[in-house]
Amino acid sequence: MVRKITKRLPVPSFLKQRKTTKKPGQAPGTLHFTGEQRLDHVLMNLYDYDAEQLSEHDLSKIEDSKPYLDSPSKTWINVCGLHDIEKLKEIWQYFELHPLIQEDILNTNQRSKIEEYPDHMFFVLRMMSFSEDTGVLNVEQVSIVLSSNSVLSFQEDDFPIYEPVLHRLRSGAPRLRNHGPDYLAYALIDTIVDHYFKVLEKLGDEIEDLENEILQESDEDIPQKIHALRRKLIFFRRSVWPMRDSLNSLLREESPLIDEENKVFFRDVYDHLVQIIDGVENYRDMALGMLDMHMSQVSNKMNEVMKVLTIIATIFIPLTFIAGIYGMNFEYMPELSVPWAYPAVWGIMIVAAVVMLFYFRKKKWL
Amino acid sequence: MVRKITKRLPVPSFLKQRKTTKKPGQAPGTLHFTGEQRLDHVLMNLYDYDAEQLSEHDLSKIEDSKPYLDSPSKTWINVCGLHDIEKLKEIWQYFELHPLIQEDILNTNQRSKIEEYPDHMFFVLRMMSFSEDTGVLNVEQVSIVLSSNSVLSFQEDDFPIYEPVLHRLRSGAPRLRNHGPDYLAYALIDTIVDHYFKVLEKLGDEIEDLENEILQESDEDIPQKIHALRRKLIFFRRSVWPMRDSLNSLLREESPLIDEENKVFFRDVYDHLVQIIDGVENYRDMALGMLDMHMSQVSNKMNEVMKVLTIIATIFIPLTFIAGIYGMNFEYMPELSVPWAYPAVWGIMIVAAVVMLFYFRKKKWL
Amino acid sequence: MVRKITKRLPVPSFLKQRKTTKKPGQAPGTLHFTGEQRLDHVLMNLYDYDAEQLSEHDLSKIEDSKPYLDSPSKTWINVCGLHDIEKLKEIWQYFELHPLIQEDILNTNQRSKIEEYPDHMFFVLRMMSFSEDTGVLNVEQVSIVLSSNSVLSFQEDDFPIYEPVLHRLRSGAPRLRNHGPDYLAYALIDTIVDHYFKVLEKLGDEIEDLENEILQESDEDIPQKIHALRRKLIFFRRSVWPMRDSLNSLLREESPLIDEENKVFFRDVYDHLVQIIDGVENYRDMALGMLDMHMSQVSNKMNEVMKVLTIIATIFIPLTFIAGIYGMNFEYMPELSVPWAYPAVWGIMIVAAVVMLFYFRKKKWL
Amino acid sequence: MVRKITKRLPVPSFLKQRKTTKKPGQAPGTLHFTGEQRLDHVLMNLYDYDAEQLSEHDLSKIEDSKPYLDSPSKTWINVCGLHDIEKLKEIWQYFELHPLIQEDILNTNQRSKIEEYPDHMFFVLRMMSFSEDTGVLNVEQVSIVLSSNSVLSFQEDDFPIYEPVLHRLRSGAPRLRNHGPDYLAYALIDTIVDHYFKVLEKLGDEIEDLENEILQESDEDIPQKIHALRRKLIFFRRSVWPMRDSLNSLLREESPLIDEENKVFFRDVYDHLVQIIDGVENYRDMALGMLDMHMSQVSNKMNEVMKVLTIIATIFIPLTFIAGIYGMNFEYMPELSVPWAYPAVWGIMIVAAVVMLFYFRKKKWL
Amino acid sequence: MVRKITKRLPVPSFLKQRKTTKKPGQAPGTLHFTGEQRLDHVLMNLYDYDAEQLSEHDLSKIEDSKPYLDSPSKTWINVCGLHDIEKLKEIWQYFELHPLIQEDILNTNQRSKIEEYPDHMFFVLRMMSFSEDTGVLNVEQVSIVLSSNSVLSFQEDDFPIYEPVLHRLRSGAPRLRNHGPDYLAYALIDTIVDHYFKVLEKLGDEIEDLENEILQESDEDIPQKIHALRRKLIFFRRSVWPMRDSLNSLLREESPLIDEENKVFFRDVYDHLVQIIDGVENYRDMALGMLDMHMSQVSNKMNEVMKVLTIIATIFIPLTFIAGIYGMNFEYMPELSVPWAYPAVWGIMIVAAVVMLFYFRKKKWL
Ligand SMILES: [Mg+2]
Ligand SMILES: [Mg+2]
Ligand SMILES: [Mg+2]
Ligand SMILES: [Mg+2]
Ligand SMILES: [Mg+2]
Ligand SMILES: [Mg+2]
Ligand SMILES: [Mg+2]
Ligand SMILES: [Mg+2]
Ligand SMILES: [Mg+2]
Ligand SMILES: [Mg+2]
Ligand SMILES: [Mg+2]
Ligand SMILES: [Mg+2]
Ligand SMILES: [Mg+2]
Ligand SMILES: [Mg+2]
Ligand SMILES: [Mg+2]
Ligand SMILES: [Mg+2]
Ligand SMILES: [Mg+2]
Ligand SMILES: [Mg+2]
Ligand SMILES: [Mg+2]
Ligand SMILES: [Mg+2]
Ligand SMILES: [Mg+2]
Ligand SMILES: [Mg+2]
Ligand SMILES: [Mg+2]
Ligand SMILES: [Mg+2]
Ligand SMILES: [Mg+2]
Ligand SMILES: [Mg+2]
Ligand SMILES: [Mg+2]
Ligand SMILES: [Mg+2]
Ligand SMILES: [Mg+2]
Ligand SMILES: [Mg+2]
Ligand SMILES: [Mg+2]
Numbered sequence A, B, C, D, E: 001m002v003r004k005i006t007k008r009l010p011v012p013s014f015l016k017q018r019k020t021t022k023k024p025g026q027a028p029g030t031l032h033f034t035g036e037q038r039l040d041h042v043l044m045n046l047y048d049y050d051a052e053q054l055s056e057h058d059l060s061k062i063e064d065s066k067p068y069l070d071s072p073s074k075t076w077i078n079v080c081g082l083h084d085i086e087k088l089k090e091i092w093q094y095f096e097l098h099p100l101i102q103e104d105i106l107n108t109n110q111r112s113k114i115e116e117y118p119d120h121m122f123f124v125l126r127m128m129s130f131s132e133d134t135g136v137l138n139v140e141q142v143s144i145v146l147s148s149n150s151v152l153s154f155q156e157d158d159f160p161i162y163e164p165v166l167h168r169l170r171s172g173a174p175r176l177r178n179h180g181p182d183y184l185a186y187a188l189i190d191t192i193v194d195h196y197f198k199v200l201e202k203l204g205d206e207i208e209d210l211e212n213e214i215l216q217e218s219d220e221d222i223p224q225k226i227h228a229l230r231r232k233l234i235f236f237r238r239s240v241w242p243m244r245d246s247l248n249s250l251l252r253e254e255s256p257l258i259d260e261e262n263k264v265f266f267r268d269v270y271d272h273l274v275q276i277i278d279g280v281e282n283y284r285d286m287a288l289g290m291l292d293m294h295m296s297q298v299s300n301k302m303n304e305v306m307k308v309l310t311i312i313a314t315i316f317i318p319l320t321f322i323a324g325i326y327g328m329n330f331e332y333m334p335e336l337s338v339p340w341a342y343p344a345v346w347g348i349m350i351v352a353a354v355v356m357l358f359y360f361r362k363k364k365w366l
Helices: A062-070 A085-095 A099-106 A163-170 A174-178 A181-215 A222-252 A260-325 A341-362 B062-070 B085-095 B099-106 B163-170 B174-178 B181-215 B222-252 B260-325 B341-362 C062-070 C085-095 C099-106 C163-170 C174-178 C181-215 C222-252 C260-325 C341-362 D062-070 D085-095 D099-106 D163-170 D174-178 D181-215 D222-252 D260-325 D341-362 E062-070 E085-095 E099-106 E163-170 E174-178 E181-215 E222-252 E260-325 E341-362
Strands: A043-049 A054-059 A074-080 A113-116 A121-130 A137-146 A150-155 B043-049 B054-059 B074-080 B113-116 B121-130 B137-146 B150-155 C043-049 C054-059 C074-080 C113-116 C121-130 C137-146 C150-155 D043-049 D054-059 D074-080 D113-116 D121-130 D137-146 D150-155 E043-049 E054-059 E074-080 E113-116 E121-130 E137-146 E150-155
Touching: A043 A062, A043 A163, A054 A062, A062 A074, A062 A085, A074 A085, A074 A181, A085 A099, A085 A150, A099 A121, A099 A137, A099 E260, A113 A222, A121 A181, A121 A222, A137 A181, A150 A181, A163 A174, A163 A181, A174 A181, A181 A222, A181 A260, A222 A260, A222 E260, A260 A341, A260 B099, A260 B222, A260 B260, A260 E260, B043 B062, B043 B163, B054 B062, B062 B074, B062 B085, B074 B181, B085 B099, B085 B150, B099 B121, B099 B137, B113 B222, B121 B181, B121 B222, B137 B181, B150 B181, B163 B174, B163 B181, B174 B181, B181 B222, B181 B260, B222 B260, B260 B341, B260 C099, B260 C222, B260 C260, C043 C062, C043 C163, C054 C062, C062 C074, C062 C085, C074 C181, C085 C099, C085 C150, C099 C121, C099 C137, C113 C222, C121 C181, C121 C222, C137 C181, C150 C181, C163 C174, C163 C181, C174 C181, C181 C222, C181 C260, C222 C260, C260 C341, C260 D099, C260 D222, C260 D260, D043 D062, D043 D163, D054 D062, D062 D074, D062 D085, D074 D181, D085 D099, D085 D150, D099 D121, D099 D137, D113 D222, D121 D181, D121 D222, D137 D181, D150 D181, D163 D174, D163 D181, D174 D181, D181 D222, D181 D260, D222 D260, D260 D341, D260 E099, D260 E222, D260 E260, E043 E062, E043 E163, E054 E062, E062 E074, E062 E085, E074 E181, E085 E099, E085 E150, E099 E121, E099 E137, E113 E222, E121 E181, E121 E222, E137 E181, E150 E181, E163 E174, E163 E181, E174 E181, E181 E222, E181 E260, E222 E260, E260 E341
Parallel strands: A074 A150, B074 B150, C074 C150, D074 D150, E074 E150
Antiparallel strands: A043 A054, A043 A074, A113 A121, A121 A137, A137 A150, B043 B054, B043 B074, B113 B121, B121 B137, B137 B150, C043 C054, C043 C074, C113 C121, C121 C137, C137 C150, D043 D054, D043 D074, D113 D121, D121 D137, D137 D150, E043 E054, E043 E074, E113 E121, E121 E137, E137 E150
């Protein structure tokens, strides 16, 4: 009969805070992976390309990449799986990555950011993508290290995030093959940001559904659903927002690793992020407005319940009083023996009820 | 009898999010039109003018514009219809537009913005205009590409947005005919921004109507109407706000495409946008205030209902109790046989009722 | 008996949005007066002064000002009435005002601002002043054009705003007579800003009255009054705020029209505006706090009403039940014939009532 | 019996807005004292000091300060009382203070600020101090004029604000005696800011008391008390905030009057102000939180009242109905003559009551 | 039976404001310890190290540190205990610390900050750490003074905060031993910031617990618990926030005491702080959302209570009225003698009840 919020909506796993396992006070570069193992082995795929050719290799040892890195062609190495720290250490030492970069690649609670180091540009992003089959949201942290001649990318599992870029590489897309590794880094980041639009659309659908539910006054856990939606929006906004600020800095500063001419592409990614954040803000405002609307519906219903109670009570309580009067057992009650008294009492009662109904109508309660 | 929010107010089509059809990871410049087709054919109108002359031409092929573009007179080409990507591609390639410009012209979810490219200045705006006949709000995305000697403008359908500018061109308005294409770009943008004032006025009327409805306590879906109004205000504000920031940057930076002397006109557009945003913010504050006022009216009504119930119940319940006492069937109830007992009970009841009425009056419930 | 918000408080005319009559797309400098005609004729008063002398003249043609403008003495021309566009055009063309200045003088919806043009500094302000007789708030837009040798001021009617400045000019105030026209412009603006303090005081009185009304729980349309007050505060704040920002820019930038030494006076006006805005913000916070206080009073009253109802019902409903029991007509009810049954029932009832009264006292409902 | 907010809490005098007596449009430097006279005579105390000596003098004429000002030793003149404008004018003209400084010294509604003039640095602060005897908060405006060789300070009455500084001067504190007048100005300002900490602590105590009252559900005018507290917090914050911004500017800019080496001390004052504002913000947040907590307690109580009413009514109304049935006087009611009918009805009633009690327990209403 | 908030949750001691004992107006460097004594004696531990060696010494006199400070190896002195001002003064005078540094070390109400002085860089932080045994949160103020060749650190008691750094020193960690004292200062600060993550996780657990409690509608003092949580979040945020701003300034400015190359490590600390603040903001938003959810649950319950009352009253009050009618004692009531009247009345009553039950079902009250 009554509405209750008893069953908790399942919290999506990406909303659960990952625990830090690092102990306070350890040296920078002390390595702890904060996620869960998603792959059996660390996978390393190398792509070596320039305008003329593309060669692909599965690496088993990082040292095998030497000929490609030494050649003038550009090299992209994509590493899947972050649980095997020893293996990763070999890669990092080979590329002489700063210990702070190493630490951040493993700490998958990272805020999105872009950091410049002497020989590297380091990007961290949160990849969010719906699996086309299951509709489940896949969230993982992605790192990209841009050097003067190569791109090194890390991801938690082997989700084919970069498939479309690979496809363009293979089909010989001229811009991608001709430009430097900075353009490749842009292409990777752009792919990730494009996925955000899909997530935003899904959130938009969810908001629309919820709005419909509220309007149909289906009492199914509305406040809880709004709360859950707001948590998702906050999570999404926090994933996207810092990337925007980082890109803004990147656009304003000069770096030897990023060609001035290619900045227009990074500006486009920035522009997309602004658009996405704009959309999230919009949804946040709508979520707040929906809560207001729901609360005022609850008030309205309470008002309605109160009116029914008041109308019934106001009409019948006085009438019952009159009936009570003539139910008294006094010996000397002259009205009792008047023959037309009973119909007269009925008359009085009907008049009283009609008067009160008019009063309620005047008050617009009916 | 009771207020309910059952029928959903129709959501205007411009508030519906347009779906992105672009797949994540595609190359920049991969072209997808995100709107709906509004015209049969792409229309191209060319206007070639200088202080002395104006000539107008309907182009069927973009190559036909060559003589006008090569001549020292200024050239404006207005393109209507964005669905025929092949046709548009020809135009863009002829003008050597950057692939990112091409992408943005087609993506009609764009935030308003001004972007500088090596040889072009690119403007995207959202045009909003009430049809004079039907009163329906027409929303479409408009793009303007300013070159050193020409202006290229794109719109989704053939709504005669720029009619007034054309009229001034034809009637030989000296400033427009004498100044460079940057002044023409200003004139086009100014026309669009002037329409915003009309939209703002309409929103102001809507707010006033809603305020009156609230004051007359007509219970017709107030929270839903406020919610709908807030959505419109958010949409309008999001359409206008980014243009203000872009213009601000334009005013502060130097560009070879914009004459310093003409910046005073762009400053005027900026000023108009500030005024419009000021108005929207004002309406947002008023919308919030109206919700507060409505909620407190609902509270007041509940209070009123409660008072009626309380007064009736408080007066009659004790009287009914007294009547109940003398309705008991005990054999030994000495009062029952006292001749003046019945009128005495009436007296007691009347006194009790009067006392309670005084109490309510003292409490200001009556 | 019950509180209702039926009569709408009159909205002061200055809160009503003035309609734009300008059509979208017209050329800058297309002139439309957006206010209402307040004077029969345009009035032009010329004051020519330097340290030694002051001469005053009513002009009928603007050309008559030539000798004064050509002489080294400073010249101030005050123009009252904005409805006669032809007349105004003559003035503006004589002074070669930029078309955007002309447009802004007539558009009396203007936000306050300061704009620099090649030969002029242009100020727009909103004058607000209480008529000393009627107490009515007079709101009009005022424009000031500062040139190297003269000040040109425009107002909507002939309200003697600048009387005190005139008085100082006539009485030979040395600073005013010695300094350049920039100091005169300062004096005019300062006069307008001084009036804001009076308006702020009046708003402060209104807030205090409203606070008293709330504390005395006089239910006279409190939410509506708070809403009206908030609208006034928003209007006032929006009139003052942009002037502060404009003055801030003026102080930071160099202009040939404003003597560095006189900037200390403009800084003082800036300081006054900051103080006024501070006061308005304070009142806005207080208005929000008053709404909170009122809402919690309404809650408290509802609570009180509920308690009365609950006490009465809780005491009498059980007693009435007992009376009902012994009003039943069963043949075999042994209690009915016990002689002390009737007083015993009375005793039980009194005990029950006393117990419940103690319970309510313990709950602090009594 | 019921809670009411009838008696208004007394508003402390410092919260009352002081009226401006200055008329709009008067020349800068037109002098009006906006406070109330607190002293009979203007008092002038002169302190002349350097590393070796300190001499103290009560001045009757400002000209008597000439020898001390001309000597290389530093001079501090403290002026108490602002009501005797003629006397003050003599002082100001002797020191050639700018008319805008004169105006601000008298206008005791001033926002705190620091202003640089050609030969002076001008400080205005709001002094707030609890009288040690009475616990009353003393609020007055304090002005300090720093010159290259002297400090001139003004206060509204003779409250011994600067006693501790004087004490340090007399006891030969080396830093104070060796450094220039800028260090003395710092010492005076620091003293005033130190008092703010005491005020902040007192406000903290008040908040703690109020929090306890709310938790003990003592219904004594909670919303009114929270409102009063918020007003005090706003007043305090507005007194302190502008000083922070002014000091921040002072620290960033160079001035011939303030030794770079002494800026570290002004930075310390700045730091104290930041800490104080931090505390006030904290209290503002807590005050908001307390209102939320109080409102939810009121809701809870209403809920509790409703439950009592509902339990009583739900149990007894059906029982009374049953009793009513058998109180009817129909001739043919077979139950009435069944001997065990009366106890059976009792049984039914008891069962019904027990069932309902179980239902309430299941709903956790009991 | 009813929910009440009577017992106050204990306020953790670190939330209690520490009283300032300093009197207003005292000279800078007048020393007062605002905390409570936590140790018997001041402890001084000296660590002298370079790439080759590490020597550790317990100092009884600060002068004993001379040989280590004069040698080229780096020196770290950690001082535990702040109650013995005489002892501390000796240390400070030996290091020629600025009086404002001295004051800040003792004033344990300090906001976190980084201040540059001529020969020192001064850091103040709030250390927060859970005791591993008791789970109690230990809060104390920590100061670090960085000189060109040494680090001087102060803490309130002998909590082994820096144990992990010491461990790394002893085990010969190359970066720590090779870099200058600025790297040691970084390591100390980093250790403190690492603890913040643990505190943040604990707060996250608390929020999750509270969210569960709200969803299970366990009425145990929810508003009070949310209030307590918000206070903790505010305290935590205020402890962390200012450090972020200070580090940001440090990163942007050049200082002879901090090697440009080491700034990347300070940037990492900055990054951690940003992440922590992000988390706190997230929790603040969730705490607000939880309050909304709780309030709407309370509304829902009230609604439910009202419905039960209304259903019972609406069904039985009219029926009781009918029974009352036939309980009247009029002599002429023809229905009373009709044999089927009694069952007919029962029929009418049952029909009325069924109709009303249908009505409630239609309204979705059942
Ligand atoms: Mg926002
Ligand atoms: Mg927002
Ligand atoms: Mg928002
Ligand atoms: Mg927003
Ligand atoms: Mg907002
Ligand atoms: Mg908001
Ligand atoms: Mg809010
Ligand atoms: Mg806003
Ligand atoms: Mg707003
Ligand atoms: Mg605003
Ligand atoms: Mg606003
Ligand atoms: Mg606001
Ligand atoms: Mg709000
Ligand atoms: Mg505000
Ligand atoms: Mg504010
Ligand atoms: Mg505010
Ligand atoms: Mg605020
Ligand atoms: Mg505010
Ligand atoms: Mg608020
Ligand atoms: Mg705040
Ligand atoms: Mg705050
Ligand atoms: Mg804050
Ligand atoms: Mg906040
Ligand atoms: Mg805050
Ligand atoms: Mg808030
Ligand atoms: Mg926030
Ligand atoms: Mg927040
Ligand atoms: Mg946030
Ligand atoms: Mg927030
Ligand atoms: Mg926010
Ligand atoms: Mg709020």
